[in-house]
Amino acid sequence: MSSIIKASRSNRKPTERENGGKKGEVVLFGTWASTFCTRVELALKLKGISYEYVEEDLTNKSELFLSLNPVHKKVPVLVHIGKSIAESLIILEYIEECWNTTLKLLPEDPYPRAKVRFWANYYDQKIVPSFYIIFGSKDKEREKAIEDLSQLLKVFEEGIEKDFPGQSPFFNGEILGYLGIVIGSHACNYQAVDEAIGVALISEKNQEFLSWVNALKNCPLMGETLPPHDKLLARLSARLKST
Numbered sequence: 001m002s003s004i005i006k007a008s009r010s011n012r013k014p015t016e017r018e019n020g021g022k023k024g025e026v027v028l029f030g031t032w033a034s035t036f037c038t039r040v041e042l043a044l045k046l047k048g049i050s051y052e053y054v055e056e057d058l059t060n061k062s063e064l065f066l067s068l069n070p071v072h073k074k075v076p077v078l079v080h081i082g083k084s085i086a087e088s089l090i091i092l093e094y095i096e097e098c099w100n101t102t103l104k105l106l107p108e109d110p111y112p113r114a115k116v117r118f119w120a121n122y123y124d125q126k127i128v129p130s131f132y133i134i135f136g137s138k139d140k141e142r143e144k145a146i147e148d149l150s151q152l153l154k155v156f157e158e159g160i161e162k163d164f165p166g167q168s169p170f171f172n173g174e175i176l177g178y179l180g181i182v183i184g185s186h187a188c189n190y191q192a193v194d195e196a197i198g199v200a201l202i203s204e205k206n207q208e209f210l211s212w213v214n215a216l217k218n219c220p221l222m223g224e225t226l227p228p229h230d231k232l233l234a235r236l237s238a239r240l241k242s243t
């Protein structure tokens with residue numbers, strides 16, 4: 001793995017057990033603009049796990065990468081002591097279970113735990129695809145797609161308020177939690193998308209959601225892990241021009 005880019009990244013020194021004891025035992029294959037990879041980086045940093053980062057060129061996927069995720073052929077892939085794990089939500093759960101002596105990403109109680117997983121799943125199944133539809137459409141079709149997103153966000157807002165009355169499920173106490181990672185890694189990029197498409201992605205009707213996202217954006221770890229705004233904007237604008 002000569003192309004491995006050493007990528008820091010922990011807020012405190014990990015214990016030997018946490019980092020597996022040897023350099024290179026945790027390797028993340030990702031790409032800088034991927035919100036799914038940001039999720040994994042956030043979880044690794046929160047748990048204080050040292051890792052190496054390999055930037056994968058998705059236009060020319062390496063044989064090594066394809067051998068690690070032969071089913072979906074997508075980033076992120078986490079390799080832990082030579083074993084590969086794919087799919088960001090599954091990787092988050094793996095990290096939570098494997099490094100279970102450090103801070104927790106998920107609530108301890110099974111019921112709120114299940115609810116957090118439910119809303120993370122809703123976000124990935126319903127909301128993430130609607131961002132792609134907005135990005136890939138124009139004019140009236142885009143207006144309709146933005147309205148559809150607003151309705152999905154309304155369901156999300158109402159569901160969160162009902163399931164977590166008077167508390168934020170996005171943080172575990174003061175610390176970013178599983179749902180905060182899942183939502184924030186994606187939605188905190190909304191300004192770059194707004195600027196690229198020239199329309200506000202999150203409607204005025206979803207002020208609640210916007211306030212949650214802005215709270216997540218203010219979290220220092222989120223700020224240092226998200227892709228840089230200008231670089232992302234340039235990437236999105238180039239994508240739009242080429243379609």
Ligand SMILES: N[C@@H](CCC(=O)N[C@@H](CS)C(=O)NCC(=O)O)C(=O)O
Nearest residue numbers: 034036058073074075076087088089
């Ligand atoms: N459901 C997957 C989605 C991952 C995904 O879509 N990754 C994109 C980058 S953002 C990718 O690798 N695309 C390459 C391809 O589709 O060939 C997850 O949660 O990990």
